[in-house]
Amino acid sequence: MTIASIIKRWASLSVLLLVIASLLSGCNATGINNAYADDSVVAPTAHVVDIKDFKFSQALLNVKPGDSITWTNLDIAPHTATAVDKSWTSPELKTGESYTMQVSADTSTAYFCIYHPSMVAALEIVGG
């Protein structure tokens, strides 16, 4: 094998690598985000919980770190969504008012309404 033929082989290999690289970057140009194309990474979810008839619409809500939860009070009476251990709380929500919270891995999961302690619900944090 001569030096010239080795250089030729390298040259054609380089062209092949360039073609592969441009094909891969072409995928990104179509807007496919590699992080979300990976099945192990799931996009955040925006959860909605209505407060109606003195109940949270989802007694148990499955969430994952990074998700958001929005509570909206549809009752005449004011309510809150407040962690049982008081580590987080919405403000007092009057009729039609909403509060949004981001979920993290260590978010406390059991919550209730400070005005109506029989109104209880919970989050279940999965993944993350």
Ligand SMILES: [Cu+2]
């Ligand atoms: Cu309440």
